[in-house]
Amino acid sequence: MVINFGTDGWRAIIADQFTFENVAICTNATLDYLKQNGLNNKGIAIGYDTRFHSDKFAKLVATLASNSNFKTFLFDRPSPTPVLSHYVVSNHLDAGIMITASHNPPDWNGFKIKTNLGSSAPQSMIEKIQKRIDKLVETNTKFPTSINLTNNLIKFINPEIKYIEHINSIIDLDIIKSTNLKVIVDSMYGSGQGYFKKLLSGGNIELIELNGTENPAFPNIKQPEPTEENLKILSGFIKHNNASIGLATDGDADRLGIVDSNGKFISALDLFMLLCFHQLDILGKKGHIIRSITMTSKIDELAKLYGVSTIITPIGFKYLAPKMIESNALIAGEESGGYAYGFHIPERDGILSGLMILDLIVKSQKNVDELINILHTKVTPLIYERKDIHIDPSEKQKFAPDVLKQSAPKSIANLEVINVETLDGIRYQLENNSWGLIRCSGTEPLVRIYAEATTKSKVNSILDSLQKICSK
Structure with missing residues (x-):
């Protein structure tokens, strides 16, 4: 046992x-x-x-x-x-x-x-x-x-x-409720069901909740994780109902995923960029940004534009939270869709993050896709992808960072390896702001491979190369 x-x-x-x-x-x-x-x-x-x-x-x-x-x-x-x-x-x-x-x-x-x-x-x-x-x-x-x-x-x-009283004290919900936004919420049969309705009832905003009942089988989704694969029904619902945005929380509502008004899934990395922009630009706040090693390097560029610093940690809020507390950080985020705020609690909150995105849309008077396009004029428009490889738990040792570092290649996908880090897993910093990472999941029998680059084809090439490293 x-x-x-x-x-x-x-x-x-x-x-x-x-x-x-x-x-x-x-x-x-x-x-x-x-x-x-x-x-x-x-x-x-x-x-x-x-x-x-x-x-x-x-x-x-x-x-x-x-x-x-x-x-x-x-x-x-x-x-x-x-x-x-x-x-x-x-x-x-x-x-x-x-x-x-x-x-x-x-x-x-x-x-x-x-x-x-x-x-x-x-x-x-x-x-x-x-x-x-x-x-x-x-x-x-x-x-x-x-x-x-x-x-x-x-x-x-x-x-x-x-909790609801506290949320009302840190964000002006009346402004959001007064708009004519049409918001589709996918609670993924999880424990976040009903919260957006309770927080945003009594105004002009139209809110429709999907999968807002208890069903431990999580039907029609692989698992209650707000990823692109699991939010296809939400995406289709948005397109057919002319909705403004879709918000999805995971099984225990500490993570958030969003789908824009065109039905396009927004990556957790771009979502964190939007949340940081909301705090730094729209709300005019200052403070350290904490990010995990697999979070986009676009955050570092954005932070520099607003004169704040980023602190990089291993994956998991057991690492991000202490840094938040120690540095009195403004915001923290990880690639899996968890975001936390220094003025709230040092813990991920998918519900508050969803409200922050609505606040950003209302105060900027722009849709999510417009906001991302604006941000990509400020920072390098990098593309990111992650793949999960199922393994037998007994194989984990072969993916240990020290083992992989011994045979680290000089190039990956024809891109020079500039640096190799082992903060969490093994991360290969490549030329042209690109990077790739191999890491064993801490919660499932998986090896995760990550890549970020300037084009989709480069991302795919990096992932293919990382997969070959894993198969040796």
Whole structure:
């Protein structure tokens, strides 16, 4: 039995590795860490998404937490991860635990830990919890898995109210609601369903929600991840209904994907560029920008134009969040579609990011495609693509950065390799602002290959070359 925390928590297939017994192990290891660090006085919040048995796993966590004398705030409905993070911060709690596999396929579930700052648990914290888990597994320690919610330390909470009040305090929703925008929201059967309607009701704006019911099978989509492949229905709906924009949140609503008024999917990299432009230009704010190593280098160019700096981190908000806090950053983003704001919480929020895009459209009086065209006159118009290669977990070692670096080529796709970095995976900096990267996923049995270049054909050539490196 293996329980390994990856990019953001532990994820596994339900009834295979993700069992009540293993959730109990993770819970007790987390509670032990919190006790040892004096984080057992103010309470712990527990949330869950719409996946199969997520509510039951959350109730088990609540049972174990209350039995360990933790004040336990158990959500009474499926909720987005950023709502959990906000609840922890606004109520000054010690930590949060979220039962979710985020964007993974339907047969997966997961266990995320949030700090008292609302952020993903940093690597230093995860390593200590992982050691406790390993010891419990090694000694075959068993914990009770029966659910009992009668403990007086357990309180059932509706977390929506405080979150919606907070969002209203940081963005002028009345301006958005007063417009004649036609917005299509795809909630992807996830825990973000209903939030945009509640936040934007009572005005002129027309809002239609797709996939706004609970269905843990996530029908008609490969997985609840707002990628181009999974948003084809949203794209077609926009074109046939003459909509202004489409917004899509993933399974736990911490990520955002968008489709423009022409039905074209906008990459997460261009979306982050729009969000940065909104903060820097439209709102006139200043501050550091935090980006992951796989985020577009166009962000660096944009930052220079507005006199701010970028800080680059490995992938995962367990790395981005500490840098946000340390540098008092304005905004942070990663290639997978997660964006966070220094004036909110140091955690991704797909709902707030969707509202920010609507605010950008309203205040600039321009559509998304017009805004991207304007930005591409300011920065190099690079094109990006990512491919996922399924592997056997036992093969991971052959893709280790140190292994790949030993045989690093001098050129890739006839472009000179200028530099090789191993901050996260192996990144080949190429001539003409191009780059390619190979990295094992921290949440799934995949090797991801990335490329960014000035033309689609160059991107394809880089990806082909990276795939050949992976197949050796």
